[in-house]
Amino acid sequence: ESVVNRIAAGEVIQRPVSAVKELVENSLDAHSTSINVVVKDGGLKLIQVSDDGHGIRPEDLPILCERHTTSKLSTYEDLQSIKTMGFRGEALASMTHVAHVTVTTITEGQLHGYRVSYRDGAMENQPKACAAVKGTQIMVENLFYNMIARRKTLQNSSDDYSKIVDLLSRFAIHYTNVGFSCRKHGATRPDVHSVATSSRLDSIKSVYGVSVARNLISIEVSDDDPSSSIFKMDGFMSNSNYMAKKTTMVLFINDRLVDCSALKRALEIVYAATLPKASKPFLYISIVLPPEHVDVNVHPTKREVSLLNQEIIIEKIQSTVELKLRNSNE
Numbered sequence: 001e002s003v004v005n006r007i008a009a010g011e012v013i014q015r016p017v018s019a020v021k022e023l024v025e026n027s028l029d030a031h032s033t034s035i036n037v038v039v040k041d042g043g044l045k046l047i048q049v050s051d052d053g054h055g056i057r058p059e060d061l062p063i064l065c066e067r068h069t070t071s072k073l074s075t076y077e078d079l080q081s082i083k084t085m086g087f088r089g090e091a092l093a094s095m096t097h098v099a100h101v102t103v104t105t106i107t108e109g110q111l112h113g114y115r116v117s118y119r120d121g122a123m124e125n126q127p128k129a130c131a132a133v134k135g136t137q138i139m140v141e142n143l144f145y146n147m148i149a150r151r152k153t154l155q156n157s158s159d160d161y162s163k164i165v166d167l168l169s170r171f172a173i174h175y176t177n178v179g180f181s182c183r184k185h186g187a188t189r190p191d192v193h194s195v196a197t198s199s200r201l202d203s204i205k206s207v208y209g210v211s212v213a214r215n216l217i218s219i220e221v222s223d224d225d226p227s228s229s230i231f232k233m234d235g236f237m238s239n240s241n242y243m244a245k246k247t248t249m250v251l252f253i254n255d256r257l258v259d260c261s262a263l264k265r266a267l268e269i270v271y272a273a274t275l276p277k278a279s280k281p282f283l284y285i286s287i288v289l290p291p292e293h294v295d296v297n298v299h300p301t302k303r304e305v306s307l308l309n310q311e312i313i314i315e316k317i318q319s320t321v322e323l324k325l326r327n328s329n330e
């Protein structure tokens, strides 16, 4: 097993939360309606993600640990209009280089599932038949066991766990037709819990709490707005009664969880100018625009995006938020 592989894998999976993000996105790509996450020791001991999606075909199991193995991309044109979140075929392979990975999965119409474990970038044994319920369960154990320095920098497990909770909270309020849970191993109560098919506001309530949900105003750029030819947007923003020291900005573009620091800054400025005494905002914003207008971050660890027409889009969202804020404050 080469050190080069391990170093490359450590770039893709930088912290436990990066592994969780990749696993959850795979579950979403597999059309799951229920995704449950269990974490032990901030993710260093165990990350377990169980879903009820379409499963992995048995013939694909031996190649999961090979880089650039993906079932989601066949041509260069596909790359231009990526609809699923995974497309690099790098995440699972990387995990098998820096952790012990066990996959249990069953596809539609099969009588039994398969289980197989990987370590050091290879299968440990042939897939074994086993009992399985619908979907896939992936266990990532002893993350960075072969990267002593990395493990040392990740000693604060509560910090990593809160990053994972934050991530799942974001997914939960966007994918309202998917039920999410996240809990510490051995805990009976989940720290994130959302039921599928609840309304957006209800899922915000169950994930971020009543005090957040009751201070929200809905926003949108409607279809009859001239800007809607470039992009569509809807979401929720906090009103003048909301109190927080830190901005929470949950941003999805074409159903991908991303960051856009320019947009975040622009909206913080609007809040500070309009409500000088109020707190930093809570914002949930979902933007839809032609896929070819989004610069998809090919580097897996970066969530930051840049958009075509970014300035127009930011200005429009800024003025929409400002108008709502003024109206609600009168």
Ligand code: ADP
Binding pocket: 022, 026, 027, 030, 051, 053, 054, 055, 056, 064, 069, 070, 071, 072, 085, 086, 087, 088, 089, 090, 091, 092, 093, 136
């Ligand atoms: P990518 O998502 O970029 O294709 P990954 O390394 O994340 O690459 O996953 C490799 C492949 O494994 C996916 O393309 C998919 O076919 C399969 N896979 C991984 N996780 C799941 C899952 N939870 N359900 C169904 N298929 C999965």
Ligand code: MG
Binding pocket: 022, 025, 026, 085, 086, 087, 089, 091
């Ligand atoms: Mg993936």
